[in-house]
Amino acid sequence: MNLNENDPKLTAFASGELDDTERKEVEAYLAEHPEARAKVEEIRAAGDMLAAAFAVEPADGLKDYQRQAILENARIAQQGRGNLSGLQQAAEGKTFTLPAPTRIFVLRRWLSLAAAAIFGMTVGIGLFAFQQNQAGLTDRETQLASSKTEGREDKPSDTIPLIDIPKFPEDKAARPGTIPGSPATPASPAKATEDELAYPKVYDVRDLSVRVTWGNDSPDSPLITGATEKPGPTRKEKWNREAYDRIVDNPFLAALGNPLSTFSIDVDTASYSNTRRMLNGGALPPRGAVRIEELVNYFPYDYAPPKTDSKRPFAVHTAVAVCPWQPKHKLVRIALKGKKIPAAKRPPSNLVFLLDVSGSMCDDNKLPLVRKSMKMLVDRLGENDRIAIVTYAAKTKLVLDSTSCHKKAAIIKAIGQLISEGRTDGGEGIQLAYKVAAKNFIKNGTNRVILCSDGDFNVGTTSSSELTRLIENKAKTGVFLTVLGFGMGNYQDNRLEQLADKGNGNYGYIDTAAEAKKLLVDGLTGTLITIAKDVKIQVEFNPARVAAYRLIGYENRMLKKEDFNDDKKDAGEIGAGHTVTALYEVVPVGQKTPAVAPAKVDTLKYLTPAKLTKAADGDEMLTVKLRYKLPAGEKSTLMQVALKDADGKIGRQDKDFQFAAAVAGFGMILRDSPYKGTYTLAAVEELAAAAKGKDPNGYRAEFIALVKKARKLKKI
Amino acid sequence: MKPHVDDNLTQRVQAAMGAHEAPLVRYATRMVSRAETARDIVQDTFLKMIEAETAPTDGKLPAWLFTVCRNKALDVLRKEKRMNLLNDNEQAIAATDPNPAEAVELGETSCRVLDALAQLPPNQREVLRLKYQNEFSYRQIAEITGHSVSNVGFLIHTGMTKLRRQFKTGGMIG
Incomplete structure (x- = not known):
C-alpha cells in the first residue's frame, strides 16, 4: 500500500481502529519508516491524554424525576406493547372506560365499614410491596385481578394508568380515571378528547413536525441564577400519581359499630419537606406523597410539657374545635408533648453516619448538603460524643472510625473528603455501620446509626427482609436508626420510612440547609434522644355523643384494636421535646351526615345489640388511652385521659389548633381527599394567616407561602 | 392487537441508563449548551428506546442511542436557528458551556x-x-x-x- 507520513490511516492505526489486514500493512510500513513511527507514538500519547482529560470531566446525569419517568414508562410498556395501541386509540379521541382501580375503590367503599379500615391497612402494605417489585405493575395487576368481581373483559389498557410524560405542553392536566371526589360518584366512562388526555407520543425522529419546546430556557434558568434546579414548568401535576394512590383516606366510621380507633404515633416529617420541595420546584406533589400527619407534625406547637417531677416521658392534651371545612362537624385534637432534655443534660452519643456516596449523590442538593448537615451536627457535639462514618457505594468503607467529638478537626476533615463514586450497595454498609455502633456502645447513652441517602438504596446481596430483620434486631439492642433522605423523588420514600420505622428511629427529608438545621441543630435532642418507644393510641368514642368519626392521616399507622395491648407490636417513637398531633373529624349525634354509609347489616340472631353504659350518659365525648415503653423497657405503661364534649368555641381561639387544622385541610386538598368537601386553598391560606401567631422560626410563614404556590399551580 | 410482552425491557432500559445516561447528557450538552435542555433530550432518547419497536437490543444500542440523541439535539438547534453544526468551514469556536459543573x-x-x-x-x-x-x-x-x-x-x-x-x-x- 502507498502510505505516507500524513496518512489518516496512521491515525486510525494509532487509535486501534484498523482490522487485522490493514494493521499488518501499516506495521510493515512503520517498520521501515522511523519518523512515521515516532509520529504514531505521539498520536497515541495525545489520544491517551485526551481520554484522561475526558475521564476527569464531571459527568452530569438525568434528574431523578426524569429517571423515574423513564422507568415507569418502561414498566408500563413492558406490560404489553399492545397497550400502546390502546393508548393510541385513546389518543385519537375514542372513548375509553375508566381503569380498574377506580372501580375497585368505588366498590370497596360500600363494603362493611369495619372491613374498610382493614382494607386501608392491607392496601398500604400492598403499596409497599408494589414499590419493592421491580416489575411493578405485575403485582398490582394481580391485586386488581383477584379483586375483580364484575365480569369485565381483561383488556390490558384498562389496567394501565395513563402516564403523563413531563414537558409535553399540549398535554393537559385532566386525567379521568382517578379516584372519584366523593363516594357517591359512580364509575362512568369518560369521553376523552385529545386535549384532555395525557399520553406518550410515539414519535419518529424523521417526523420533524412533531416538535415540542424543550426545557426551561427562561432568563431565570438555574444555570444562570445558580438557584436549585427546578423540575420544569411544564411538569404536570398528575405525573405518576396513580402509582401512589394506594393510601386510601381513613373513612368515617360509625361510633356505635366501631367505638375503638387504634393507631401508632408518628413523628416523621419527611412528607412535608418533600411536598415543600416539589411545590417550590413548581409542581404539585403526587397524592401518595402527601401524608397529612407528617405535614401537621412538621410544625412546633406550644403544648405543655410534662411536669418536671412527672415520671411520664410525655404529657397528653385533648381539645375540641369547630371543623373548619364542615362547620356541622367537630375537630378533636390529641396532642402529645415529649419532655425536653436540655442540651447540657443530653446523654453521651455514639453516632455512626452511614452515607450513600454513589454516583447519584453528587448533585448539589445531595452529598454537598449531607456534608453541610454533618458539619452542623458535629459542631453541636462534645467530647462525650463519638462519631464514625461508614460509606457505601461500589465498596463499603469505614471512612472514620468512632472518634470523640473532642477531635472536631479530624472529623470535619474526614467529612470534607467524602466524594461520590460508583453504584450503590447498601446491605454491607448497614451491617458495618451497626457493627461499629455496637463496638462503641454507650450504656444509657444515645446509640444511633444515621443513614443518609437519596433513596437509591440498592441492598445488593442482602435481601430486603433480611435487612429489616437486622434493623429490628439491632433496635432491640438499643442501637436505633435515623433515616435522612436527600434530593430524591418519591420513589423510595415509603421504603426509607419503613426502615426508620423498623429501626425505632425517625425519618426526615433534608432539602435545604435550613431543614438540616431544623433536624440536626434545633431539633438535635429530638432527633437523637428517644424518650418513649412503641407509643400507641387507642381512642374510645362515646356513641351517645358521637355519631361517626374519622382519623385524619395516619393511614399507614393504623393498628388493630387487639394490637393496643399487645406489647409485641411495634409502634412509633417520640424524641425529646417532640410534639405529636392527631386530629379526628367528629360527627356529633343528631347531625345527619351522608358521610357515613348506612349500616345495612342484619340484626344479630344470637346476640342482643350493644347497650350504652352509664359512663356514656355523662358529658364525655371520648377517652384517649396511650401505651408507651421507656427506651430500654419491654413492658408498656398505660395512660388515660377523657375529653369532655364541648361546642368547640374555645378551640377556635387556640391558634395552634387552628393552624394545625389549616395544615390538615391543605393536605386533604393536595390529596384530593373525598372528605375535603368544598374547602378551598384560599380558605386554608386565610385560616393559616390568622393563626400564624409569633412564628419565631418562620415555619408558618413558609407554609403560607406554599399554600400560595399551590394555589397558583392549581390556578385557583 | 396481540399484546407483545417484552420481558426485560425495564432491565434493559435501566442498564442502558446506567451505562449511557451520563455520556449522553454530556454529548447533548456539547451540542445545545444548556444542561436542562440536554437532559430533556436525553430523557426523550430513552423514551424513544422504550417506544420504538426498532430499537436494537444488542451491541448496536449505544450507537443507536447516540444517533437518536444527536438527531433530537439537531432538531432543537434547528428550531432555535442556531449555527449549523455540520458546517466544517465554521470558525473554530470554543465550546460555550455555562454548565456550573464544569467549574x-x-x-x-x-x-x-x-x-x-x-x-x-x-x-x-x-x-x-x-x-x-x-x-x-x-x-x-x-x-x-x-x-x-x-x-x-x-x-x-x-x-x-x-x-x-x-x-x-x-x-x-x-
Whole structure:
C-alpha cells in the first residue's frame, strides 16, 4: 500500500481502529519508516491524554424525576406493547372506560365499614410491596385481578394508568380515571378528547413536525441564577400519581359499630419537606406523597410539657374545635408533648453516619448538603460524643472510625473528603455501620446509626427482609436508626420510612440547609434522644355523643384494636421535646351526615345489640388511652385521659389548633381527599394567616407561602 | 392487537441508563449548551428506546442511542436557528458551556488538553469525543453523525494531528 507520513490511516492505526489486514500493512510500513513511527507514538500519547482529560470531566446525569419517568414508562410498556395501541386509540379521541382501580375503590367503599379500615391497612402494605417489585405493575395487576368481581373483559389498557410524560405542553392536566371526589360518584366512562388526555407520543425522529419546546430556557434558568434546579414548568401535576394512590383516606366510621380507633404515633416529617420541595420546584406533589400527619407534625406547637417531677416521658392534651371545612362537624385534637432534655443534660452519643456516596449523590442538593448537615451536627457535639462514618457505594468503607467529638478537626476533615463514586450497595454498609455502633456502645447513652441517602438504596446481596430483620434486631439492642433522605423523588420514600420505622428511629427529608438545621441543630435532642418507644393510641368514642368519626392521616399507622395491648407490636417513637398531633373529624349525634354509609347489616340472631353504659350518659365525648415503653423497657405503661364534649368555641381561639387544622385541610386538598368537601386553598391560606401567631422560626410563614404556590399551580 | 410482552425491557432500559445516561447528557450538552435542555433530550432518547419497536437490543444500542440523541439535539438547534453544526468551514469556536459543573477544578494538564480541544472546529471536536470519550468505532461514529467512514477518519486525523503538534510544543508529550 502507498502510505505516507500524513496518512489518516496512521491515525486510525494509532487509535486501534484498523482490522487485522490493514494493521499488518501499516506495521510493515512503520517498520521501515522511523519518523512515521515516532509520529504514531505521539498520536497515541495525545489520544491517551485526551481520554484522561475526558475521564476527569464531571459527568452530569438525568434528574431523578426524569429517571423515574423513564422507568415507569418502561414498566408500563413492558406490560404489553399492545397497550400502546390502546393508548393510541385513546389518543385519537375514542372513548375509553375508566381503569380498574377506580372501580375497585368505588366498590370497596360500600363494603362493611369495619372491613374498610382493614382494607386501608392491607392496601398500604400492598403499596409497599408494589414499590419493592421491580416489575411493578405485575403485582398490582394481580391485586386488581383477584379483586375483580364484575365480569369485565381483561383488556390490558384498562389496567394501565395513563402516564403523563413531563414537558409535553399540549398535554393537559385532566386525567379521568382517578379516584372519584366523593363516594357517591359512580364509575362512568369518560369521553376523552385529545386535549384532555395525557399520553406518550410515539414519535419518529424523521417526523420533524412533531416538535415540542424543550426545557426551561427562561432568563431565570438555574444555570444562570445558580438557584436549585427546578423540575420544569411544564411538569404536570398528575405525573405518576396513580402509582401512589394506594393510601386510601381513613373513612368515617360509625361510633356505635366501631367505638375503638387504634393507631401508632408518628413523628416523621419527611412528607412535608418533600411536598415543600416539589411545590417550590413548581409542581404539585403526587397524592401518595402527601401524608397529612407528617405535614401537621412538621410544625412546633406550644403544648405543655410534662411536669418536671412527672415520671411520664410525655404529657397528653385533648381539645375540641369547630371543623373548619364542615362547620356541622367537630375537630378533636390529641396532642402529645415529649419532655425536653436540655442540651447540657443530653446523654453521651455514639453516632455512626452511614452515607450513600454513589454516583447519584453528587448533585448539589445531595452529598454537598449531607456534608453541610454533618458539619452542623458535629459542631453541636462534645467530647462525650463519638462519631464514625461508614460509606457505601461500589465498596463499603469505614471512612472514620468512632472518634470523640473532642477531635472536631479530624472529623470535619474526614467529612470534607467524602466524594461520590460508583453504584450503590447498601446491605454491607448497614451491617458495618451497626457493627461499629455496637463496638462503641454507650450504656444509657444515645446509640444511633444515621443513614443518609437519596433513596437509591440498592441492598445488593442482602435481601430486603433480611435487612429489616437486622434493623429490628439491632433496635432491640438499643442501637436505633435515623433515616435522612436527600434530593430524591418519591420513589423510595415509603421504603426509607419503613426502615426508620423498623429501626425505632425517625425519618426526615433534608432539602435545604435550613431543614438540616431544623433536624440536626434545633431539633438535635429530638432527633437523637428517644424518650418513649412503641407509643400507641387507642381512642374510645362515646356513641351517645358521637355519631361517626374519622382519623385524619395516619393511614399507614393504623393498628388493630387487639394490637393496643399487645406489647409485641411495634409502634412509633417520640424524641425529646417532640410534639405529636392527631386530629379526628367528629360527627356529633343528631347531625345527619351522608358521610357515613348506612349500616345495612342484619340484626344479630344470637346476640342482643350493644347497650350504652352509664359512663356514656355523662358529658364525655371520648377517652384517649396511650401505651408507651421507656427506651430500654419491654413492658408498656398505660395512660388515660377523657375529653369532655364541648361546642368547640374555645378551640377556635387556640391558634395552634387552628393552624394545625389549616395544615390538615391543605393536605386533604393536595390529596384530593373525598372528605375535603368544598374547602378551598384560599380558605386554608386565610385560616393559616390568622393563626400564624409569633412564628419565631418562620415555619408558618413558609407554609403560607406554599399554600400560595399551590394555589397558583392549581390556578385557583 | 396481540399484546407483545417484552420481558426485560425495564432491565434493559435501566442498564442502558446506567451505562449511557451520563455520556449522553454530556454529548447533548456539547451540542445545545444548556444542561436542562440536554437532559430533556436525553430523557426523550430513552423514551424513544422504550417506544420504538426498532430499537436494537444488542451491541448496536449505544450507537443507536447516540444517533437518536444527536438527531433530537439537531432538531432543537434547528428550531432555535442556531449555527449549523455540520458546517466544517465554521470558525473554530470554543465550546460555550455555562454548565456550573464544569467549574470543578481539573488538573492543569487536563485543563490544557480540553482547551486545545476547544480550539478545533466543532465537527472535529464531536468525532474526537465520540472516539476518545465514548469509545465508538469509526463505523459507529459514521452511523451516529451521518458522515462517511472515510470522512470520519479524515476528521479524526486532522484533529489529532493538530493536537499532537500542540501537545508537543507544550511539552506535554514527546
